[in-house]
Amino acid sequence: MVPHDQPVLGISKKNFVDLLEFAEDKLEMERVLAVFDKSRINPTEGFPRTLRYVGFRPYAIDEHPEGLPADKYFIMSYKV
Numbered sequence: 001m002v003p004h005d006q007p008v009l010g011i012s013k014k015n016f017v018d019l020l021e022f023a024e025d026k027l028e029m030e031r032v033l034a035v036f037d038k039s040r041i042n043p044t045e046g047f048p049r050t051l052r053y054v055g056f057r058p059y060a061i062d063e064h065p066e067g068l069p070a071d072k073y074f075i076m077s078y079k080v
Helices: 013-025 046-053
Strands: 031-037 073-079
Touching: 031 046, 046 073
Parallel strands: none
Antiparallel strands: 031 073
16 A cells, blocks of 8 residues: 555655565565555556556556455556
């Protein structure tokens, strides 16, 4: 879950890349999800917009995981 007020400039690019590499190498994940409370963000601005530049894509509404309904959450996915 990404806080709605997460400052884009407050995140180190190196730390973010390290996190993605950790997810791939150590946790052997295939996908990383960034989950936002839909009522508190604009999917085309701020952090969601920044994530698009590093390869995150909006998650298909019909593929939302159980417990994260599409009417409440905006989800972005990154394939590692």
